[in-house]
Amino acid sequence: MTQTVTYPFGCVYEQKITLTIEKGYFLMVPTAFTPNNDRINDTYRPVTKRLKNVRLDIYDTWGSLIYSETGAVLRGWDATIKGKSAENGNYNCKVSAETFYGTIINEARTFVLIK
Numbered sequence: 874m875t876q877t878v879t880y881p882f883g884c885v886y887e888q889k890i891t892l893t894i895e896k897g898y899f900l901m902v903p904t905a906f907t908p909n910n911d912r913i914n915d916t917y918r919p920v921t922k923r924l925k926n927v928r929l930d931i932y933d934t935w936g937s938l939i940y941s942e943t944g945a946v947l948r949g950w951d952a953t954i955k956g957k958s959a960e961n962g963n964y965n966c967k968v969s970a971e972t973f974y975g976t977i978i979n980e981a982r983t984f985v986l987i988k
Contacts, residue, residue: 898923898972905985908952916949917966917984918942924970924978932965939964952986961988 876888899922906917921927924945931940931950939959940950952959968980 896972897974898970898978900924900968900970900978900980902966902968902980902982903984904982905987906952907987909988916951917964917986918947918949919968919980921970923973927970928968930967932967934963934965936965952988959986961986 874890874892876890878886899920901920903917906914908915917931918929919927926943927945927947928943929941929947929950930938933939939954942948963983963985965981965983970978972978
């Protein structure tokens with residue numbers, strides 16, 4: 874966008890600005906994680922910005938809910954099921970969150986647990 878200002882004595886000034894129009898939020902849901910206690914990707918959780926009431930539900934291959942968490946900042950799933958270490962393999966998650974305007978967004982993803 875260019876804004877031009879012309880003053881009464883003939884001076885002309887132009888100012889160019891670039892507007893970036895975004896969604897207003899950020900949601901990234903990983904496709905894998907490695908819970909091996911190296912402090913990198915040890916829990917499975919979405920990365921969010923400018924979202925509230927984030928909910929993470931994780932399901933096993935057969936569709937049973939094995940983990941659920943809600944909040945503004947999530948701890949994430951530590952790859953345990955009822956206190957026992959989960960097996961390598963595919964799992965499913967559903968993430969829902971609320972935007973600044975109150976719109977609910979949803980994302981579903983299959984991800985891999987790699988030990």
